[in-house]
Amino acid sequence: MHFEGYRRTNGAVGTRNYVGxxxxxxxxxxxxxxxxxxxxxxxxxMHQQGCCQTPVDIERVNQTLIGxxxxxxxxxxxxxxxxxxxxxxxxxxxxxSGRSQRAFQSRENVSRPL
Numbered sequence: 001m002h003f004e005g006y007r008r009t010n011g012a013v014g015t016r017n018y019v020g021x022x023x024x025x026x027x028x029x030x031x032x033x034x035x036x037x038x039x040x041x042x043x044x045x046m047h048q049q050g051c052c053q054t055p056v057d058i059e060r061v062n063q064t065l066i067g068x069x070x071x072x073x074x075x076x077x078x079x080x081x082x083x084x085x086x087x088x089x090x091x092x093x094x095x096x097s098g099r100s101q102r103a104f105q106s107r108e109n110v111s112r113p114l
Contacts, residue, residue, distance in 0.1 A: 006075065014072035018043045022065050024081040026050045032080040043074075 005013045021044045023032035029046040036044035045068050049061050069077040 006072075008072055012072035014074070016073035017041070017075045018073060020045060020069060020071070020074040020077045022068060022077055022079050023047065024061075024065060024079055027082045028080045035078070035080065042078075 003013070005015050006017045007013050019039075019042045021032045021036045021042050023029045023044070023046045026046075026048050027050070032044045032046055036042045045065075047061065047064075049057070053061070065079075068074075
């Protein structure tokens with residue numbers, strides 16, 4: 001049998017080869033969605049969590065985003081955050097299974113690498 005999938009560096013395999021666009025906070029959802037709508041081969045992952053979370057809630061969101069980023073159907077990940085949510089992108093930026101990953105801050109319609 002021949003499997004036409006994508007083997008990842010950690011040995012996992014995926015049937016898709018998307019770039020994941022992950023929003024780290026609700027106010028970055030519009031930017032993440034805009035990227036995914038304009039760039040083929042991407043998939044946006046957004047949530048409704050904002051800046052007024054407890055540390056326990058922040059950790060839960062970060063671990064969820066890390067899990068999404070490690071999905072074998074993603075070839076790489078772009079994290080989109082807002083200016084006020086700077087630390088979350090760094091917490092989530094742990095390399096997911098040896099794949100490339102970049103984090104961007106969105107500020108007044110301008111994105112720049114972290």
